[in-house]
Amino acid sequence: MAKVKYYYDSDTLSYRKIETKKGSIYKNTILLLLAGVLLMFIGFIVFSQFLKTPNELVKDRELENLKINYELITKRVEESSKILTQLQERDNNIYRAYFEANPIPDEQRKAGFGGVNRYEYLDGFENSSMIKKLTKDIDVLSKQMVVQSKSLDEIVALAKEKETMLASIPAIMPVKKSDKMWMSSGFKYRMHPILKIRKFHKGMDFTAPKGTPIYASGNGTVALARRSPTFGKVVYIDHGYGYRTIYAHMSKIATRRGRKVKRGDLIGYVGNTGRSVAPHLHYEVHKNGRAVNPIYYYYGDLTPQEFLAMQIAAEEEGQSYD
Known part of the structure; x- marks a missing residue:
């Protein structure tokens, strides 16, 4: 009241x-x-500045979720970039170096992201700078992955070629080691048994009984299989990659010109044909048209001790067998 x-x-x-x-x-x-x-x-x-509608609250949650995902994606891109950088370093300094391929410069790996504003379409948004940075980082990473993928394809091709090359290089003795075989003349100046003059001996002589099998020392193609006044029955094998081997003074040739041979294939038998004074195999290795010392091409057969013993024997003075 x-x-x-x-x-x-x-x-x-x-x-x-x-x-x-x-x-x-x-x-x-x-x-x-x-x-x-x-x-x-x-x-x-x-x-009302502090109170939001349900739709606004949903949008805020979505935006917060997007920001969290953005941070996670950014972190994963950074980690992937670090891993790719390590792979690029190994690619340039190990893989490409081993196969004698030129390293890929950084300018080539990261080329194609300058000049015109290629991210202009991302302007005008609330978080444009953030979106543009992430998009650019992903583009750079994608481009580097493409370059690295092509490099690895090239490495695979080089590895296959390297495998072929290693199988082609002369790497075994042309006659098997036995009590009846020994190396009698090495790669140096020696007295010729017939001409009686000091002459450079371009190969190695292996004395063995007539009929001892002779084997190809590397993969290749038979370039010549014939008889000559000097070498008698002789076989020339072209191994590719600048290598050629000669097997002379055979008693019988067991191959023919143009035939593909593999390391260890039978190509003939020890004999005493041509300008020779006893049954033996005269064996030469040529690299890029020049005779080289065959003793360095037996790594598939000799132990270090056997190599040293053969090296000492090859230096002994004496006359050759051809």
Whole structure:
């Protein structure tokens, strides 16, 4: 119940009840309502900055999730880039060096990302700089992976070629080691047994009984298989890669011109044909048209001790057998 208010009337010298007019009541009520509405509106404006709709809350969660995924992807790109860099270093310094291939320069590995603004289409977004950086990093990584993939394809091809080359290089003795075979003349100046003059002996002589098998020392193609005044029955094998071997003074040829042979294939038998004074095999190795010392091409047959013994024997003075 509302309180009754009074005022002092000086004319009557008494307290009189204050009467409130109905118009004032209505007016005050309306003002009070307007003030309440105004306060509610201001409050809504202020607090709406902190209150979000369900759709806005969903979008905020999606944005936060995207940022987390962006950080994870960025980290994985960085880790992949580090792994690729290590592979590139091994590729240049080990793989390509081993197969005598030129290293791939960094300019070639990372080429194609300068000049025109290729990421202009990503401008205008709230996080454009972040998106452009990640896109560029992925593009650079993809380009480097393509270059590295092509390099590995080249290495595989070189490895296959290297395997073929290693199988072709003369690497075994043309006659098998036995008690009845020994090396009698090495790669040096020696007295010729028939001409009686000092002449450079371009190969090695292996004395063995007539009919001892002779084998190809590496893969190749028979270039010549014939009889000559000097070498008698002789076989020439072209191994490719600049290598050629000669097998002379055979008693019988067991191959023919144009035939493909593999290391260890039978090509003839020890004899005493041509300009020779006893049954033996005269064996030569040529590299790029020049005779080289065959002793360095027996690594597939000799132990270090046997190699040293043969090297000492090859240096002994004496005359050759042809």
